[in-house]
Amino acid sequence: MKILKSIPLLLAMLIAFSSICMAEKTAREIDDDSNEALIKFYHEVNGGKRYLSNAKAYVVFPEVTEAGFFIGGKYGEGALREGNVTKGYYSITAASIGMQAGAQQYSLVIALTTDAALKAFMDDDWESEIDVNVAVAEWNAEEESDDVDFGSGMVGFVFDSKGMMGNFSFEGTRFKRIKPDID
Numbered sequence: 001m002k003i004l005k006s007i008p009l010l011l012a013m014l015i016a017f018s019s020i021c022m023a024e025k026t027a028r029e030i031d032d033d034s035n036e037a038l039i040k041f042y043h044e045v046n047g048g049k050r051y052l053s054n055a056k057a058y059v060v061f062p063e064v065t066e067a068g069f070f071i072g073g074k075y076g077e078g079a080l081r082e083g084n085v086t087k088g089y090y091s092i093t094a095a096s097i098g099m100q101a102g103a104q105q106y107s108l109v110i111a112l113t114t115d116a117a118l119k120a121f122m123d124d125d126w127e128s129e130i131d132v133n134v135a136v137a138e139w140n141a142e143e144e145s146d147d148v149d150f151g152s153g154m155v156g157f158v159f160d161s162k163g164m165m166g167n168f169s170f171e172g173t174r175f176k177r178i179k180p181d182i183d
Contacts (some may be wrong), residue, residue, distance in 0.1 A: 025077055028183040030089055031152045033062035034079040037107045037160070047111075055111040056118045057082040059175075061092055066165055067103035072096045076108065077178065080122070088122070089180050094173040104163030110156045118154025121175065 025033070037060050041048045046176070052058050057080060064076035073095045080088045112118040 006165035024091075024178060024180050026183050027086075027089060027180045028080050030062075030180060031086055032107065034060040034081075036088075037109070040107065040160050041109055041157065043158055048157065052109070052111055055113050056115060057087070057112045057121075057123070059090060059108075059110045059112070061090075061108040061110075063093060063105055064108050065103075065105050066094075068096060068165070070097065070098040072100050072165075077180070085139070089178045091176050092173065093176065096172075100165065102165035103162065103163060104165040104178055106158050106161040108156060108158055110154055112154055114153035121154070122177075140164050 041060075045051075059078050059080045061076040061078035064074055066072065066074035074092065075094075076092045078090055078092070079086045080090055110121075112121055
């Protein structure tokens with residue numbers, strides 16, 4: 001029971017530490033990396049391009065780095081896009097505690113499929129709770145993206161994964177609007 005009382009403190013410390021330690025990229029670097037990630041996404045996720053074209057907006061995190069050994073965290077920076085136009089830059093930060101070990105990097109695209117989801121995400125600090133607010137997308141090559149309904153206003157696609165991370169943990173994730181330097 002004592003460990004449950006210290007979870008919020010550990011999560012807050014990890015989020016603060018990862019936010020301070022991660023160097024922000026410039027807006028141009030985030031946009032360039034996001035463009036490259038989208039090319040990989042369209043290649044790896046059959047129907048992904050059409051799915052994103054039907055979304056209200058989407059957020060591209062070209063590189064999310066995650067590591068942990070009982071206590072873990074992840075961090076990445078990305079671009080919010082409506083159509084193909086960048087509307088803002090965001091960071092993803094998470095801290096977790098539980099049975100976990102390993103390190104990995106991956107790309108993440110979150111499709112915002114409703115106006116309510118877009119409005120909720122665009123708040124300056126949006127935090128997901130322990131329950132799942134973002135559905136993770138999976139479909140096979142025969143399915144068409146128009147036929148896929150994940151039952152959520154936010155659908156996440158994880159792709160281009162490197163490394164290995166196993167976990168069974170409690171996690172809090174925070175999305176925060178950032179203002180990178182302009183080249």
